[in-house]
Amino acid sequence: MSRTTIGVIGGGQLARMMYEPAIKLGIGLRLLAEGPDVGAAQIFKDVMVGDYTDEATVKSFASNCQIITFDHEHVPTWILRGLVAEGKLVRPGPDALQHAQDKLLMRRRLTTSLDAPAPKWQACADAAELRAFGAEIGFPIIAKASRGGYDGHGVWKLDGPADTGIPFEQALTESAGEKVEIIGEEFVDFARELSVIVVRSPSGQAVVYPVSETIQRNGVCRETITPAPGLSDEQAAGITRLGLDIADELQITGVLAVELMQRTDGSVVVNELALRPHNTGHWTIDGAHTSQFENHLRAVLDLPLGDPRARDPWCVMVNILGGSNQDLPSELLHCFARDPKLRVELYGKDVRPGRKVGHVNCYGDDLAEVRARAEHAARYLGGEIREG
Amino acid sequence: MSRTTIGVIGGGQLARMMYEPAIKLGIGLRLLAEGPDVGAAQIFKDVMVGDYTDEATVKSFASNCQIITFDHEHVPTWILRGLVAEGKLVRPGPDALQHAQDKLLMRRRLTTSLDAPAPKWQACADAAELRAFGAEIGFPIIAKASRGGYDGHGVWKLDGPADTGIPFEQALTESAGEKVEIIGEEFVDFARELSVIVVRSPSGQAVVYPVSETIQRNGVCRETITPAPGLSDEQAAGITRLGLDIADELQITGVLAVELMQRTDGSVVVNELALRPHNTGHWTIDGAHTSQFENHLRAVLDLPLGDPRARDPWCVMVNILGGSNQDLPSELLHCFARDPKLRVELYGKDVRPGRKVGHVNCYGDDLAEVRARAEHAARYLGGEIREG
Numbered sequence: 001m002s003r004t005t006i007g008v009i010g011g012g013q014l015a016r017m018m019y020e021p022a023i024k025l026g027i028g029l030r031l032l033a034e035g036p037d038v039g040a041a042q043i044f045k046d047v048m049v050g051d052y053t054d055e056a057t058v059k060s061f062a063s064n065c066q067i068i069t070f071d072h073e074h075v076p077t078w079i080l081r082g083l084v085a086e087g088k089l090v091r092p093g094p095d096a097l098q099h100a101q102d103k104l105l106m107r108r109r110l111t112t113s114l115d116a117p118a119p120k121w122q123a124c125a126d127a128a129e130l131r132a133f134g135a136e137i138g139f140p141i142i143a144k145a146s147r148g149g150y151d152g153h154g155v156w157k158l159d160g161p162a163d164t165g166i167p168f169e170q171a172l173t174e175s176a177g178e179k180v181e182i183i184g185e186e187f188v189d190f191a192r193e194l195s196v197i198v199v200r201s202p203s204g205q206a207v208v209y210p211v212s213e214t215i216q217r218n219g220v221c222r223e224t225i226t227p228a229p230g231l232s233d234e235q236a237a238g239i240t241r242l243g244l245d246i247a248d249e250l251q252i253t254g255v256l257a258v259e260l261m262q263r264t265d266g267s268v269v270v271n272e273l274a275l276r277p278h279n280t281g282h283w284t285i286d287g288a289h290t291s292q293f294e295n296h297l298r299a300v301l302d303l304p305l306g307d308p309r310a311r312d313p314w315c316v317m318v319n320i321l322g323g324s325n326q327d328l329p330s331e332l333l334h335c336f337a338r339d340p341k342l343r344v345e346l347y348g349k350d351v352r353p354g355r356k357v358g359h360v361n362c363y364g365d366d367l368a369e370v371r372a373r374a375e376h377a378a379r380y381l382g383g384e385i386r387e388g
Numbered sequence: 389m390s391r392t393t394i395g396v397i398g399g400g401q402l403a404r405m406m407y408e409p410a411i412k413l414g415i416g417l418r419l420l421a422e423g424p425d426v427g428a429a430q431i432f433k434d435v436m437v438g439d440y441t442d443e444a445t446v447k448s449f450a451s452n453c454q455i456i457t458f459d460h461e462h463v464p465t466w467i468l469r470g471l472v473a474e475g476k477l478v479r480p481g482p483d484a485l486q487h488a489q490d491k492l493l494m495r496r497r498l499t500t501s502l503d504a505p506a507p508k509w510q511a512c513a514d515a516a517e518l519r520a521f522g523a524e525i526g527f528p529i530i531a532k533a534s535r536g537g538y539d540g541h542g543v544w545k546l547d548g549p550a551d552t553g554i555p556f557e558q559a560l561t562e563s564a565g566e567k568v569e570i571i572g573e574e575f576v577d578f579a580r581e582l583s584v585i586v587v588r589s590p591s592g593q594a595v596v597y598p599v600s601e602t603i604q605r606n607g608v609c610r611e612t613i614t615p616a617p618g619l620s621d622e623q624a625a626g627i628t629r630l631g632l633d634i635a636d637e638l639q640i641t642g643v644l645a646v647e648l649m650q651r652t653d654g655s656v657v658v659n660e661l662a663l664r665p666h667n668t669g670h671w672t673i674d675g676a677h678t679s680q681f682e683n684h685l686r687a688v689l690d691l692p693l694g695d696p697r698a699r700d701p702w703c704v705m706v707n708i709l710g711g712s713n714q715d716l717p718s719e720l721l722h723c724f725a726r727d728p729k730l731r732v733e734l735y736g737k738d739v740r741p742g743r744k745v746g747h748v749n750c751y752g753d754d755l756a757e758v759r760a761r762a763e764h765a766a767r768y769l770g771g772e773i774r775e776g
Binding site for chain 2 (some may be wrong): 003004016017022023024025026028042043044132207221289290291298303304305306307311312328329332336338340341342344345346347348358367
């Protein structure tokens with residue numbers, strides 16, 4: 001049977017979860033992993049271990065693949081441009097990908113081309129400019145490193161002018177050969193955070209999943225509720241339109257996650273973009289007709305995309321965060337005995353405090369019951385509670 | 389993370405489909421494959437290639453596994469007894485497994501211990517006994533080889549005494565060192581065939597999936613409809629009870645599939661047993677809260693079993709049978725464009741005429757529509773039709 005081989009760069013849980021629909025659809029996946037024991041490397045058949053910031057390594061890896069896609073956005077753009085110049089299909093491509101790598105570029109593009117809703121923002125070359133920006137729009141403000149941030153790292157809240165030294169000391173470093181800049185942003189005292197997952201294929205087809213409410217703790221995604229409770233049809237349609245517009249403007253292939261902040265008046269602003277399957281889309285594995293991972297692969301292959309709609313009125317995903325429990329599989333006994341409909345995905349990672357080591361999904365008709373089931377299971381598996 | 393390694397003997401699509409829930413639950417699976425290119429060997433990380441009828445090979449394979457389970461029932465019982473004697477967990481165990489290997493043993497056990505409904509049957513030592521059996525109950529009769537039959541092989545319909553030479557010539561051979569006998573059975577002019585899937589754990593918990601109607605063509609399963617249309621609650625409860633009783637009587641671990649024939653008066657008789665995930669349970673991958681493959685692994689690990697109920701009113705599975713189309717993945721374009729809710733699983737097998745090379749699942753509220761979608765997709769992927 002002739003097969004296209006897709007090379008996946010990055011061996012984390014996103015690559016791992018891509019392997020399941022790849023098995024189903026008979027798609028050959030090859031992995032470039034950071035080490036032999038990372039989550040995806042444990043289960044992929046075809047693994048190369050190497051450094052994704054090294055051009056020769058990436059080129060060698062890509063030489064046996066027809067298409068390249070990603071577990072993360074950290075491959076240097078210049079290396080990807082070299083692959084494209086050689087005729088390799090890189091999906092999403094570097095022109096799109098850089099908007100997830102560089103938050104300043106993202107802000108500029110979305111503001112200039114789409115007038116997409118955003119907090120007030122300004123590129124700040126030094127502490128004085130950040131201070132002046134704060135004085136102009138009023139403190140507190142947010143300062144962000146343009147590159148390299150994740151899960152709350154590289155983001156600071158500044159209550160007044162005296163704080164402005166902090167991000168410059170910590171953040172103005174070089175990141176994979178590219179300069180990190182500082183963005184000053186209005187502090188949005190949001191009512192809640194939302195996320196919308198779009199999948200787009202090279203031929204231009206796109207699907208949008210129902211909008212999720214996302215609940216963070218210490219800057220890390222803890223939980224998603226889908227659909228976002230209380231969102232009006234009009235608000236949901238506006239967010240869906242925004243997601244489609246961004247995917248089209250950036251000519252994205254595969255998954256685009258748009259993280260949003262919703263103000264108390266119901267309006268939203270774009271917070272971050274991710275151009276890969278996203279934590280806020282893990283509910284789709286058990287909750288939607290087609291998962292974000294299958295649709296990502298279908299997009300990468302330019303196959304028609306699957307139905308993104310939810311199968312049940314509510315689906316709640318809760319991340320399992322590393323805690324005192326080092327042996328997750330052994331804790332499944334309690335959780336499965338308690339809840340026969342519980343859906344669990346473990347990532348094969350060593351447990352470290354606060355690290356995302358898995359997630360659970362629950363779905364059903366009653367949101368309160370669905371949330372309670374999912375939260376109990378995730379907290380139990382993470383070692384936060386020890387009674388039933 | 390500490391992990392139990394389950395060794396799976398046999399590299400076909402059933403092993404392949406076990407790998408998906410194993411990834412989810414962080415379960416280590418190791419494969420003993422017939423060759424390096426069989427369906428499961430293409431995607432398993434940890435593969436040993438070897439002959440499952442060779443004791444040294446099986447022992448060597450098992451030495452690195454805590455538990456052994458199966459893709460098929462063809463490992464010689466005496467080899468498995470040797471593993472058990474050495475303290476290895478073999479699930480299902482040889483005492484149970486032999487009832488799927490030996491149809492005569494199965495008939496004897498189910499009749500003696502459970503008085504389970506069966507066609508009239510008799511062990512026949514030679515052609516004269518088969519002829520006498522036919523004369524007693526009336527021709528036509530069915531003659532079956534006690535061992536080695538599958539997908540219609542090893543089963544013959546005999547219209548009269550003159551036919552009785554056929555099965556004895558073809559079937560009375562040695563099969564993996566064990567004698568093949570002939571069973572004479574009443575020809576059941578059934579209205580339809582049914583199947584019930586039970587999963588049982590070593591601690592005795594069992595779950596039963598809704599009863600399916602199964603549609604065969606040329607002795608090969610072509611389609612399942614779940615739940616079986618028109619089955620009364622009483623009939624469904626009786627079949628469920630029968631499945632549970634057989635699983636308990638044989639002390640099965642993992643999946644038990646009971647294939648049944650239903651007469652026009654609604655009564656059923658047991659046709660065959662399988663002690664592994666079964667083709668008639670493939671609908672559970674997309675149609676039930678927990679798939680037969682995940683529940684098989686959970687049973688093998690003695691973890692609590694997941695909810696076997698259907699998520700939608702109807703689910704139809706249709707096998708993709710090999711035909712003129714050699715390149716299944718390339719045909720996904722049409723099917724996915726036509727039906728965004730279509731679920732496809734390809735087995736990575738070389739296409740040969742009539743061979744099961746994949747299946748599709750469709751689910752929904754309207755049986756006629758669901759069947760039409762599933763049948764179109766499977767026939768298209770198999771190369772039987774070429775217009776939309």
